[in-house]
Amino acid sequence: MAAGKLLYAQSGGVSAVINATAAGVIETARDKGIVVYAARNGILGALREELIDTTKEAKANIAALRHTPGGAFGSCRYKLKSLEENRAEYERLIEVFKAHDIRTFLYNGGNDSADTANKVSKIGQALGYEVSCIGVPKTIDNDLVVTDTCPGFGSVAKYTAIAVREASLDVASMMDTSTKVFIIEVMGRHAGWIAAAAGLAGSAAGDPPHVILFPENVFDPETFLAKVKATVEKVGYCTVVVSEGVKDQEGKFLAESGARDAFGHAQLGGAAPVLAALVREKLGYKYHWALPDYLQRSARHVASKTDLEQAYAVGKKAVEYAAEGLNAVMPVIVRTSDEPYKWKIEAAPLDKIANHEKKMPKNFISKDGFGITAAARRYLAPLIQGEAPPPYGADGLPMYVTLKNAPVPRKLKKFAIG
Amino acid sequence: MAAGKLLYAQSGGVSAVINATAAGVIETARDKGIVVYAARNGILGALREELIDTTKEAKANIAALRHTPGGAFGSCRYKLKSLEENRAEYERLIEVFKAHDIRTFLYNGGNDSADTANKVSKIGQALGYEVSCIGVPKTIDNDLVVTDTCPGFGSVAKYTAIAVREASLDVASMMDTSTKVFIIEVMGRHAGWIAAAAGLAGSAAGDPPHVILFPENVFDPETFLAKVKATVEKVGYCTVVVSEGVKDQEGKFLAESGARDAFGHAQLGGAAPVLAALVREKLGYKYHWALPDYLQRSARHVASKTDLEQAYAVGKKAVEYAAEGLNAVMPVIVRTSDEPYKWKIEAAPLDKIANHEKKMPKNFISKDGFGITAAARRYLAPLIQGEAPPPYGADGLPMYVTLKNAPVPRKLKKFAIG
Secondary structure, eight states, X not given: OOSSEEEEEEXXXXXXXXXXXXXXXXXHHHHTTOOEXXXXXXXXXXXXXXXXXXXXXXXXXXXXXXXXXXXXXXOOOOOOXXXXXXXXXXXXXXXXXXXXXXXXXXXXXXXXXXXXXXXXXXXXXXXXXXXXXXXXXXXXXOOOSSSSSOTTHHHXXXXXXXXXHHHHHHHHHHTTTSOOEEEEEEOOSSOOXXXXXXXXXOOSTTOSOOEEEOTTSBOOHHXXXXXXXXXXXXXXXXXXXXXXXXXXXXXXXXXXXXXXXXXXXXXXXXXXXXXXXXXXXXXXXXXXXXXXXXXXXXXXXXXXXXXXXXXXXXXXXXXXXXXXXXXXEEEEEEEEETTTTEEEEEEEEHHHHTTOOOXXXXXXXXXXXXXXXXXXXXXXXXXXXXXXXXXXXXXXXXXXXXXXXXXXXXXXXXXXXX | OOSSEEEEEXXXXXXXXXXXXXXXXXXXXXXXXXXXXXXXXXXXXXXXXXXXXXXXXXXXXXXXXXXXXXXXXXXXOOOOOOTTTOHHHHHHHHHHHHHTTEEEEEEEESHHHHHHHHHHHHHHXXXXXXXXXXXXXXOTTOOOSSSSSOTTHHHHHHHHHHHHHHHHHHHHHHTTTSOOEEEEEEOOSSOOHHHHHHGGGOOXXXXXXXXXXXXXXXXXXXXXXXXXXXXXXXXXXXXXXXXXXXXXXXXXXXXXXXXXXXTXXXXXXXXXXXXXXXHHHHHOOOEEEEBOTHHHHHOGGGOBHHHHHHHHHHHHHHHHHHHTTXXXXXXXXXXXXXXXXEEEEEEEEHHHHTTOOOOOOGGGBOTTSSSBOHHXXXXXXXXXXXXXXXXXXXXXXXXXXXXXXXXXXXXXXXXXXX
């Protein structure tokens, strides 16, 4: 790698362990004597020249990133347009890199970020400014190809499986006179990875969850209601997991098909209450529903140790790859054994990752469409293994760190974004 | 105490630690050579003569109740009518007690259970059958009088404070381009204890939660929206905690005032989406909302150690009180010091507890109505102190126990309930 500084940016929805990746980046860079700047609020900070000097942070605070959820430097939802549509943005990035002698760019995100890192790597070459662009995987959606899994997913998976197990114990003890159907809505707009992970909560017949609704399947009210009824009659209660991405026969999100708010708008983020209303209307069972929303992806207190270790490892490896002179690659997780779970990190070209989407294999969903298969369990089970709780203060709360995020003095004029 | 067996029953909504109380009861009774029967599904099991022989459970499984959420023997929502209205039910209880030589009845629940235990103690005397009736406190609602707090509440309080802290870190890192208002709905139909506990998540100016909506206050859209707007402008985002019990100026639950489901019914359990719609309509901010529902009261994985110890202690003391010949009392928690938190268990007469409701003191809510005071912190802070995570299996999930719940052979005829 050429000398110079390293710029690290977080992109898209954050997770319980994305800061562990940041810790992996910064600690490894410090060991190598590389200065790390972070972009404030992701790629927007890079475009706006809002950079953070991480050398101003105490060692202990960088270490504390390992156990702090959210994005310590801020993230953003902002996709750079294509090179053809907005070449100025790419040129601006290179201008910022030049002004601050940034020779390595680590972009920590999902598919879009891999694509952006890939493009930046190319325009750097085209403009005669050598920069190592490394994509660093992160997404609770688990939809990056090539890598075995995406840091962030394992912890949501663990949270969800535990929530289903715990809430089901509650429902089971009250079913005689109270709730018979409990519905929990989980994230996953396009693929049912998180919904599938909920299936890890139980393994024996009758164990919850009894019904999983995947976005891979079109929602059919009749079979759903029949399954719920049969479960209540057999088990006494029924725990339903529904992915937010489930659509009805017309291709409309369930969440949009039912409730209207006081202003007559479709109410978003609520497939669970729509199902609850259906259960009440057609079966008459008492129900409850939960929608953990951000709680599921920020629940660092119950993160998966495996996920945490992988999040740290991809950050560390990204710096090592840059130091070795690699460009336009991503450190990916390669599974070498299911049981015991063994994995290693390898470099994969961003070309192979950007603009692809990993779907959940069809053979992960059971024949009746409401459960997971042995193949799914084999894949998912290792990802939630191990605990790595944060330290707690005397006040009984996790000790999460807030960095000071000292700004790097600007050197350039403002830039109009968009 | 007269010789004979002890009957233990769980009542009302369960919690993360009610089984710790069961463990305290059974382990203490075993030490004293007392046989413990448990009623299946609470008082209904006692009326139906559906009893469980806990002597059939292995010691390790009883110990595992300490870390298992839900109600191990089943609970129920069933309030015995008054003695005048349905004397037959009380007589049936005594009949069941007689048939199985039950000389101690421990009823583990909230206000209604204290009242029932009190009445049973009196009818036993009236019918010439001596039975020690002890109420054992349990309710996440924290609304029992006399006792400093109710086992179950501290763990929900801790869960809620952690959830607010974690989700707010998520929102804070995305606020530049994504969610600006995050709303989390918590339990508490009549009193804002859980909502207040959410306030423990932050202490410095600008810390979340920024707005707490208590059921003690009438919801005023104007001041709410003004506060949210001011917070977003100052802090960049706004975390709102809303109690499910919040009502509007007409005295209607917020949850009922807005959304209609596909069938035109008011949609219950959703004050958060109603607020979200209001924020969107009036302020135009991007929002997300969460409704953890049962997740909050079953989250044993993040229980408060203080709460757990108190839950166990009231179970243990209940048996000791019975052994000492006490009747119609409840072991209550007496706070002897705020900092460090010190407490002890004392016996209080059920007469003083039954049919009273502990309201949250007015001086717990800040002047503007949206936060908690120093007095609230002084009371609440100790209750979430300490961690007591369950053991986890190699599969990455908490190892919760399921008892075999061996039935006691029936001796009586069936009884028509209600």
